[in-house]
Amino acid sequence: MPNTRRELDVNQWWLKGGVDPRDCLAAFQPIGASGITQSLQNINGRGANNAAIGVTPTFDKKTGWTFDGATTYLTVGTGAIKSGVPLSMICLFQGDAITTLYDLMHVSHSTADSGFKLQAAGATSGDPVRALSELATTEVVATTGTGFVASKWCVGAAVFSAVDARAAYILSDNSRRTAYKNVVNWGDKGVETTSNTPVNLDGTYIGSAYSGAGTALANVLAGKIGACAFYSIALSDKQVMEIGLALHDLVLMANN
Numbered sequence: 001m002p003n004t005r006r007e008l009d010v011n012q013w014w015l016k017g018g019v020d021p022r023d024c025l026a027a028f029q030p031i032g033a034s035g036i037t038q039s040l041q042n043i044n045g046r047g048a049n050n051a052a053i054g055v056t057p058t059f060d061k062k063t064g065w066t067f068d069g070a071t072t073y074l075t076v077g078t079g080a081i082k083s084g085v086p087l088s089m090i091c092l093f094q095g096d097a098i099t100t101l102y103d104l105m106h107v108s109h110s111t112a113d114s115g116f117k118l119q120a121a122g123a124t125s126g127d128p129v130r131a132l133s134e135l136a137t138t139e140v141v142a143t144t145g146t147g148f149v150a151s152k153w154c155v156g157a158a159v160f161s162a163v164d165a166r167a168a169y170i171l172s173d174n175s176r177r178t179a180y181k182n183v184v185n186w187g188d189k190g191v192e193t194t195s196n197t198p199v200n201l202d203g204t205y206i207g208s209a210y211s212g213a214g215t216a217l218a219n220v221l222a223g224k225i226g227a228c229a230f231y232s233i234a235l236s237d238k239q240v241m242e243i244g245l246a247l248h249d250l251v252l253m254a255n256n
Contacts (some may be wrong), residue, residue, distance in 0.1 A: 028206070078099070093225050099123060119219070130144070156242035
């Protein structure tokens with residue numbers, strides 16, 4: 001039987017699965033960047049939606065940004081990168097612990113609990129990835145059936161396709177090792193369909209969330225982000241899987 005195992009492929013990982021470049025709002029790849037300044041550049045181009053330092057994470061070209069779980073965070077652009085659905089977020093990350101809730105990416109309202117989050121929910125049974133939308137005291141969450149492992153690379157994604165449709169994805173390192181050509185159904189997906197419409201969004205964060213009433217950072221990541229991207233569309237299952245596979249390839253190539 002011929003060997004059908006995939007070749008590593010990281011070229012324009014943020015557009016895998018046929019994503020139109022116009023639908024990618026911002027993509028960041030600290031893994032492989034020459035320094036912290038380059039890592040903040042939106043590699044999808046056009047000079048908009050670059051990241052900026054709130055409190056500086058540690059940088060290493062092999063592992064990307066390391067957040068301290070307390071004060072470090074990044075912002076993106078000026079204001080909300082997108083004010084509503086559809087919206088997708090995907091992130092290559094490591095969490096240091098599976099006992100803590102981490103907000104990986106957040107489109108937020110600075111003075112109230114309102115927004116969209118991609119979370120690594122280590123404080124939740126099973127340690128899942130979650131796609132959360134919130135308005136005031138109401139949170140609506142899609143949750144994966146499997147969880148992340150402490151200090152292991154994982155890809156998490158949140159896809160908000162409508163006010164009553166959201167999906168969370170987790171694509172583990174172990175899934176990457178067993179993936180083959182033309183096979184894109186590895187990983188785990190959870191969906192949720194309760195209507196929830198965040199309003200008045202005005203901020204975009206990486207590595208943390210901004211808490212209600214603009215009082216403080218919340219759920220700051222203790223761990224690493226190797227790459228991440230925001231989209232103005234609802235990514236398909238196939239697109240999430242192909243982007244995720246390329247992100248795991250990125251880790252392998254960076255450490256070879």
